[in-house]
Amino acid sequence: MYNLKERDKAVNWHPYTQMKTAGDAIPIVKGKGVYLYDDEGKKYIDAVSSWWVTLHGHAHPYIAERISQQLNTLEQVIFAGFTHEPAVQLSENLLELLPENQKKVFYSDNGSTAVEVALKMGIQYAYNLGKEKTKILAFKEAYHGDTFGAMSVSGRSVWTKPFGSMLFEVVFIDTPNAENIERLKAEIEDIAEETVCFIYEPLVQGAAGMLMYKAEHLDELMKFCRNKEILMIQDEVFTGFGRTGKLFAADHLTEAPDIMCFSKGLTGGTMPMGITTCSQMIFNAFLSDDKYKTLFHGHSFTANPLACTAALASMELLLKEETLISIDRISSQHTDFIKVLEQHPNVRNVRQTGTILAFEYKTEQNTSYFNETGKILYDEFLQRGIIIRPLGNIIYLVPPYCITSEELDFIYQTILEVLSLFGEPAHFPIDAADRG
Numbered sequence: 001m002y003n004l005k006e007r008d009k010a011v012n013w014h015p016y017t018q019m020k021t022a023g024d025a026i027p028i029v030k031g032k033g034v035y036l037y038d039d040e041g042k043k044y045i046d047a048v049s050s051w052w053v054t055l056h057g058h059a060h061p062y063i064a065e066r067i068s069q070q071l072n073t074l075e076q077v078i079f080a081g082f083t084h085e086p087a088v089q090l091s092e093n094l095l096e097l098l099p100e101n102q103k104k105v106f107y108s109d110n111g112s113t114a115v116e117v118a119l120k121m122g123i124q125y126a127y128n129l130g131k132e133k134t135k136i137l138a139f140k141e142a143y144h145g146d147t148f149g150a151m152s153v154s155g156r157s158v159w160t161k162p163f164g165s166m167l168f169e170v171v172f173i174d175t176p177n178a179e180n181i182e183r184l185k186a187e188i189e190d191i192a193e194e195t196v197c198f199i200y201e202p203l204v205q206g207a208a209g210m211l212m213y214k215a216e217h218l219d220e221l222m223k224f225c226r227n228k229e230i231l232m233i234q235d236e237v238f239t240g241f242g243r244t245g246k247l248f249a250a251d252h253l254t255e256a257p258d259i260m261c262f263s264k265g266l267t268g269g270t271m272p273m274g275i276t277t278c279s280q281m282i283f284n285a286f287l288s289d290d291k292y293k294t295l296f297h298g299h300s301f302t303a304n305p306l307a308c309t310a311a312l313a314s315m316e317l318l319l320k321e322e323t324l325i326s327i328d329r330i331s332s333q334h335t336d337f338i339k340v341l342e343q344h345p346n347v348r349n350v351r352q353t354g355t356i357l358a359f360e361y362k363t364e365q366n367t368s369y370f371n372e373t374g375k376i377l378y379d380e381f382l383q384r385g386i387i388i389r390p391l392g393n394i395i396y397l398v399p400p401y402c403i404t405s406e407e408l409d410f411i412y413q414t415i416l417e418v419l420s421l422f423g424e425p426a427h428f429p430i431d432a433a434d435r436g
Contacts, residue, residue, distance in 0.1 A: 359395055
């Protein structure tokens, strides 16, 4: 009888994986809290929250209980012409936490589709009002998803090259800083009359390698775009639900976007779901006796009651005092660990935003996603029972909020052990007194 690895290899095609050269997939049979367990009983700390989605740990009993109750009541209903309590309650609860101008919620299936909806909202907003505006503005190195619209507003790379001629035109600019902000304004000024929207990942460009920039500079750029009547689409698929140390990246900003995108941590990592929210101004542009001004978009599982229920349960957990304290604790421990990393001879460009910690392992190789160092580091961490999935030579941590201080210390110590294989080890742990 074939084992799970062999059965998987016979039938499955895995994401972001060259199947010819990839090793066997690790069969996971159980998850609990911060740990995943394979079919041989080995446990792994999920230090990247399974692609950044698992907020409260695996198989959280409260979320599971709520989903189970909903499953016995209503599992699915078409959301065109119908509604249900979980969808209404989730929209009400989410809008309470977002910038005041966010007034309407549109449901979809994942982060990419949340972005697709946002782009269609922005473009059709201008079309419905008879405005001749078609240009879209985005950051270089951006990543907004893998569907065609989301790819179009993502930075051009080897990932998008096979589809290059099919992607729509986008104007890409640098992320803002004190030195380039005036130049960026000038670049936007030149195309402002033709530009319908600006889409961006706030504060952290995740897939680009956890590249970070300051809220104050984004605020300045947003204010400029507002004055030029350029709609702003804030992609909080990654940064939402506590990752940046606050509930949303929007909470670090004084300016508010017109449209926002959410997924990943939305359901606590239990079910696929995407959400796009918008201001009343955007929504009003679609209100008409002319049916052709309708937003013609939908998914079979739009506002699925089970996913809405999971999101409601996850949000309840997120807002608990103990979770907010954990987010602060994780952020503080990262800050302390940075003091150690900055002394390591094989480390450079250490950075942090809230619970997100990233740094580069010095290498002579090209510092890209395809840097072979990433695979070496990944395997070393796996052997030691930690799932850390480097982006090339960039090591990062995005842990679930249920992780303990001791488990974080174990991860930090293991990182230093792995780094010491290639150079001088750094002192760890930090004395408790140094943590304040």
